[in-house]
Amino acid sequence: MRRFLFYLGGRLLGAAITLIAGVSVIVLVLKLAPGDPALTALGEEATPQAVAAYRAQYHLDRPIWTQTLYALGDLARGNLGKSLTVARDLPVASLILDRLPNTAFVGLYALALAIAISLVVGTIATLRRGRLEDTVVTSAAVLGISMPDFWLSYLLILALALGLGLFPSYGFVPLGDSIPQAFLYGSLPAMAIAAPMAASFSRFLRATLLETVGQDYVVAGRALGFSEPFLFVHFVLRNALIPYVTKVGMQVSYLLGGVVVVERIFGVPGVGSLMVDGCFGRDYPLVQGCALTFVGLVLATNLFIDLVCARLDPRRAY
Amino acid sequence: MSAEPKAALDKPVLDKPVLEVRKLRVALRQGGGDLPIVEGVDLAVRRGEVLGILGESGSGKTVTGSAVLRLTPASMRVSAEGIFFDGTRIDTLDDAAFRDLRGKRLAMIFQNPTASFNPAKSIGWHFRWMLKRCGIGGPWRERARELFAKVGISESQAMLRLYPHQLSGGMLQRALIALVLAGEPAVIIADEPTTNLDNIVERQVIALFDTLRRTTSAAFIFITHDIGIAATLCDRIAVMYAGEIVEEGPAAALFSAPKHPYTKGLFATATALERRDAVLSEIPGELPALGARPAGCLFEPRCTLARAQCRRARPAMSSLVDGSGQRSVRCVLYA
Amino acid sequence: MNLHDIWRRARRNSTALLGLGLWLAVVAIVVFGPLVSPYDPTKMNFLSVLKPPSLAHPFGTDSYGRDVLTRVLYGAQVSLSVCIAGVAAGAVGGIGFGMVSAYLGRGYDMTLMRIADLLSAFPSFVLALLLMFALGPGALNIMAAIALCYLPSFARTSRNMTMAVKGEPFVEAAQLMGQRTSRILIMEILPIIAAALVVQASTAAAFAVILESGLSFLGLGIQPPTPTLGGIMSDGKDYFQRAPWVLTFTGLSICIALLGLNLIGDGIRDLMDPKLRKVADI
Numbered sequence: 001m002r003r004f005l006f007y008l009g010g011r012l013l014g015a016a017i018t019l020i021a022g023v024s025v026i027v028l029v030l031k032l033a034p035g036d037p038a039l040t041a042l043g044e045e046a047t048p049q050a051v052a053a054y055r056a057q058y059h060l061d062r063p064i065w066t067q068t069l070y071a072l073g074d075l076a077r078g079n080l081g082k083s084l085t086v087a088r089d090l091p092v093a094s095l096i097l098d099r100l101p102n103t104a105f106v107g108l109y110a111l112a113l114a115i116a117i118s119l120v121v122g123t124i125a126t127l128r129r130g131r132l133e134d135t136v137v138t139s140a141a142v143l144g145i146s147m148p149d150f151w152l153s154y155l156l157i158l159a160l161a162l163g164l165g166l167f168p169s170y171g172f173v174p175l176g177d178s179i180p181q182a183f184l185y186g187s188l189p190a191m192a193i194a195a196p197m198a199a200s201f202s203r204f205l206r207a208t209l210l211e212t213v214g215q216d217y218v219v220a221g222r223a224l225g226f227s228e229p230f231l232f233v234h235f236v237l238r239n240a241l242i243p244y245v246t247k248v249g250m251q252v253s254y255l256l257g258g259v260v261v262v263e264r265i266f267g268v269p270g271v272g273s274l275m276v277d278g279c280f281g282r283d284y285p286l287v288q289g290c291a292l293t294f295v296g297l298v299l300a301t302n303l304f305i306d307l308v309c310a311r312l313d314p315r316r317a318y
Numbered sequence: 319m320s321a322e323p324k325a326a327l328d329k330p331v332l333d334k335p336v337l338e339v340r341k342l343r344v345a346l347r348q349g350g351g352d353l354p355i356v357e358g359v360d361l362a363v364r365r366g367e368v369l370g371i372l373g374e375s376g377s378g379k380t381v382t383g384s385a386v387l388r389l390t391p392a393s394m395r396v397s398a399e400g401i402f403f404d405g406t407r408i409d410t411l412d413d414a415a416f417r418d419l420r421g422k423r424l425a426m427i428f429q430n431p432t433a434s435f436n437p438a439k440s441i442g443w444h445f446r447w448m449l450k451r452c453g454i455g456g457p458w459r460e461r462a463r464e465l466f467a468k469v470g471i472s473e474s475q476a477m478l479r480l481y482p483h484q485l486s487g488g489m490l491q492r493a494l495i496a497l498v499l500a501g502e503p504a505v506i507i508a509d510e511p512t513t514n515l516d517n518i519v520e521r522q523v524i525a526l527f528d529t530l531r532r533t534t535s536a537a538f539i540f541i542t543h544d545i546g547i548a549a550t551l552c553d554r555i556a557v558m559y560a561g562e563i564v565e566e567g568p569a570a571a572l573f574s575a576p577k578h579p580y581t582k583g584l585f586a587t588a589t590a591l592e593r594r595d596a597v598l599s600e601i602p603g604e605l606p607a608l609g610a611r612p613a614g615c616l617f618e619p620r621c622t623l624a625r626a627q628c629r630r631a632r633p634a635m636s637s638l639v640d641g642s643g644q645r646s647v648r649c650v651l652y653a
Numbered sequence: 654m655n656l657h658d659i660w661r662r663a664r665r666n667s668t669a670l671l672g673l674g675l676w677l678a679v680v681a682i683v684v685f686g687p688l689v690s691p692y693d694p695t696k697m698n699f700l701s702v703l704k705p706p707s708l709a710h711p712f713g714t715d716s717y718g719r720d721v722l723t724r725v726l727y728g729a730q731v732s733l734s735v736c737i738a739g740v741a742a743g744a745v746g747g748i749g750f751g752m753v754s755a756y757l758g759r760g761y762d763m764t765l766m767r768i769a770d771l772l773s774a775f776p777s778f779v780l781a782l783l784l785m786f787a788l789g790p791g792a793l794n795i796m797a798a799i800a801l802c803y804l805p806s807f808a809r810t811s812r813n814m815t816m817a818v819k820g821e822p823f824v825e826a827a828q829l830m831g832q833r834t835s836r837i838l839i840m841e842i843l844p845i846i847a848a849a850l851v852v853q854a855s856t857a858a859a860f861a862v863i864l865e866s867g868l869s870f871l872g873l874g875i876q877p878p879t880p881t882l883g884g885i886m887s888d889g890k891d892y893f894q895r896a897p898w899v900l901t902f903t904g905l906s907i908c909i910a911l912l913g914l915n916l917i918g919d920g921i922r923d924l925m926d927p928k929l930r931k932v933a934d935i
Contacts, residue, residue: 021771026783033787142919146911148863150870151904154890158897216433219389223428224448224497225421234447238438257778261867265890275779279786279873287786294779302774314481315437 004310011306015299020072022295026288027071031064037284041084071288080292081285086277092289096271100293103270105175107259109186110193114255115248117198122205123237129210137202144199149258153192153265161188172268189266193258197251204247208240215239242313249305253298334405335362336537337386337424337505341399344378344385344561346608352395353608356381356561360635361539363505363554368531368538370552370569372545374584376605378561379541380429383507386539387426388416404504422452422501429510431490435482441493442478448500465496468533469526488519492526499534507539512547527551545588549573557581560605560616563635567645577638577647579621615650623651669920672855676913683729692720694727694880703896712902716892721885721899725906728880733910735792735875736861739799744854746800747807752838754808755815766812769805777802781864785873792875795865802864803857810853814846817932848925855918859911866907882907 038054039046046054055061058081059070074081080092087095125137161169167188173181212218213236221235222228260272267273275290277283310316339361345352356378363369371379385396401409408419428434435444442462449458459478466474469492482490491511498506508527512520524547531538531551542548548555549569556566557578565578576582583601603620612618614629621628627650635646636653687694698718706713712721754765772780781798788794818824819842827837862882868874869883870890877884882903889899922930 018771018774021767022774025771029783029787034789142912142915143908146859146908146915148866148904148907148911150867151886151900151907154893154897154900154904157893158901162894214391216428216430217436219384220428220434220494221436223387223389223421223426224444225417225419225451225501226447227417230447234439235436239436242438253773253776256776257864260776260778260782261871264871275782276871276873279782282786287783291775291779291783294776295774298774298776313438314440315483 007310008307011303015303019296019299022299023072023075023292024068026291026295027068028064030284030288031067033284035282037084040282040284075292080289083278083283083286085281085283086274086286092285095274095286096289096293099270099274101176102172102174102268103259103263103272105182106186106189106193106263106268106270107255109183109190110197110258111248111252111255113190113194114197114201117194118201118205121198121202122209123232125202125206126209126213126236127232138206141199141203145196145203147196149192149196150261150265152195153188153262156188156192170267172266185266186268189262189268192262192265193255196258197255200251201244201248205240205244208243209236212236212240242309245305245308245312249302249309252301252305256294256297333364335402336365336404337539338362338400338402339386339398340401342382342385342401343397344381344390345395347393347395354561354611355394355608356385359558359561359563361386361556361563363537363539365504365535365537366531367554368527368540368552370548370555371539371541371558372543372548372555372584373558374543374605376560377558379543379558380509381561382558383426383509383539383541386507387420387424388413389426421448421498421503423504425498425501425503425506427491427494427498427506427508427511430514431487431494431511432482432514434494435490437482440479440481441485444493444497445478445500448497452501454500461500462496465499466493468499468530469493469496470522471496486519487515488523491515491523495526495530499530502534503536505537505539507541509541510543511540513543524551545573545585557584560611562616562648564617564648565646566635567638571645577645577652578617578649579623579651580617615648625650666920666924668916668923672913672916672918672920674913675909676917679729679910679913680733683726683733686726687723687730690720690723690726692723694719694724695878703892705896706898706902713896713898715885715888715896715899721902724880724885725882725903728882728885728903729906729910731792731875731879732862732865732869732882735795736799736858736865739796739865740803740854740858740861742796742800743803743857744807744850747804747809748811748843748850750804751808751811751813752815752842755812755819756834756838762812765808769808772801772805773809777860778864778867781868782873785868790873790876792879795868795874798868799861799864803861806857807850807853810849811846813932814849814929815842817929818842818845846929848921849929852918852922852925855914855921859914859918862907862911862914 036051037058038051038060042050042054052061059067062070078093080096083090083092083095121137121141125134128134157169160166168185169188171185173185175182215235217239218231218235221231226235256272259270260275262268263270263272264276271290271293275287275294278286278290339359342356342359342361343354344356345354359378359382361369361371361382371382373379381390381394384390385394386401388396390396396409398409400407403419403424408416411419435441445462445465446458449455449461454461459475462478463474466472466477471477471489471492477485477489477493485493495511511527512523515523527538527540528551530536540548540551552569554567555569555572556563557572557580558564559580565572565576565581572581573585576585580601587601601620602622606612606616606619612629614631615621615624615633618624618628633648633650633653635648638645638647638652696719698714701710701714701718703716704710704714704718710720710722712725715721715724750765750769754762775783780802781795784798784801785794788797815838824837824841827841832840865874866881866883866886869881870887871883872887874883875881885903886900889896889903893900
């Protein structure tokens, strides 16, 4: 247990360092951006005095590394600054917090779909290796990773919303308002994000399962007389799960990228669409806060996946 | 160790072989026709007896062992005139019925103990499920303790908590033997169970097999390339070359007077190595390649005593009566 | 196994061949198509607005009466060159960093790999969006964003593979013969790890196309009137219900191009030595 706590502490420290470095990168990148946040905030006709006062208030007159330190200090206090244009003068932190549950819901829904599909599909492809089912599934998977998610979104709208009328084509209901409605509205966005991931997970799971099926310990288990379903679940799938979960963790970053476009298409009020709004409105603090949120989400998932893997794999020392 | 005579029809029931393999053939499936790996292998082993299958790597001894338990990969085709267990034919059983025998009545121990356990599960997990499979549900820890005692492990509770990667090869091999004994198998096929262990541990495991042979009623098939181990452990020896048994007989007689030119060469090489002779009396040449097996005697290309007759047809096993019990040799010199 | 061996075997690998054929066809059509097309990609023609697909307009026309196929061909020229240039820049940079990092080891390696870790903590689309926001839209900036997005993965793969290969006897022999480090890296190690890098480049190029068209689709990428695949689809989404062909056919074209890239990647991956494949983590 103590070793586990040490391990956890080390991982948390690592994530914190990466987060701090990430903030620095984001702040630095935004300092390089053309335009002046002061002018964006105050308007082009602002008096030089007002601009100077604004710059002094937000430390914009300091060297870049001092600004970075201020930004880190603000972050530590949970202060991400105030929105300039998208939601004038509202704190960025509360804007993001309002929308984070929606992004999390759509993202997790998509992840769950992708995992469920890939487990079924990967298993079928492995058990029916070289037969028709395998060929169909692997071909579909290559096709799946070759489809841009935003294009798929419109295909889904065309087929399932406009064609069959199963789901609404636009809009969103937060989970807190109505659970069935949230799932109804969340389904198409989740499917659009999930499809390429499901394809990529399935391909990976199939490759890993096929590798595991031939391991000596599976033959040894067979020699002990365990049944084939038992061997598949406890020997093959169980051991393939370790690299699979690692892969899923790595893909979360890709998933969050997909969230940005898909949220926009389906009108999901999430962090992704907020960031796009921020980009259009040249809302520096908002873009900074959103980017930071995404980095934080990636780091948190990586940490979580790491802990899951440590649980799954007895060979991994903490 | 007494040398027992070969299976004969007039012997009492108890002396009937518990496992008998007739004309086993294993071939690699290929587009243009199968490539034989093992051909015409006859084996018979009785309760309490240790049959050694001796041969160099590539001689087909492991494939033979796996084929009996239906553990060969799908790329291989196995056929036989019959595999009999306790008098019943088992090679024609369906998979479900066969699986019931495997692990319980027929067991196999592998060369690499570290790869014989599920790395994601503890030793205890393996025992719990194995014992459950053998019908022991509730007091499985107690039964596991007894099994561990049989293989000389007293710390059974600690063992059960450990994971395979936390144990040494020797301990794992003992644990695997204990696991295999759970089903009280009538036949245990051990495929080079000590090859991957270091010297001292190897001797301990050999000693363990020697004890087990005396304390259990199981029949052992001990697959090895080590002549020394075969000599200390086995009652009967079958020498394999290129997928065929070339000589078979009681261990003592076979070792004192090998007949087949290959066996002679093999023993000569071993003694030369032991005496550290300057000149190694090696068998010239190599095993025939899979697709290029001679039509005649498989050993003929390497045999110093080969004649024209050897190239014509594959020699059959022929009995040899020399007073030490029945022996058979696959060579025209003794036909 | 080096790239030459892979090529010899690839000629018998149907997946790689199919991918290569598809990809070559896509490149040929994209390069030569615009020369053949009778239409102008930007000139508006209000007499033939939103015409469904026909022989004259296989992909139909858009809301300005422009031939969608012609626009797709021109757009693909822009998009593919931006993506290929971006991935190439990322690959060259990443491979350079990775190999040097592995060869020098220790503190240098640590620092570079932490930087790579940091970059990969950003979802690639978010990093690209951030860079577009900072640098402003434009082909060159998208290239830079793509290069930066894929640099870490190239760096990590080439580093891990160089680490695995550098202890091999032939590398040590070259060192003993007194060859310069740069020569050893390029002449001895690079050919060994090239296959993995080709696999990675093909998948990276596929993702880059999605990235670029995604940015342009949002309106944050290359700006009109320059036709890009994402831009055409962005237009198409506005009248998606009335004229679904604009968006559908453009997306389908992207899909085919990416399919070619992914099949090439799959084919070469299958041909690689499983041990190296594991090291490469691809």
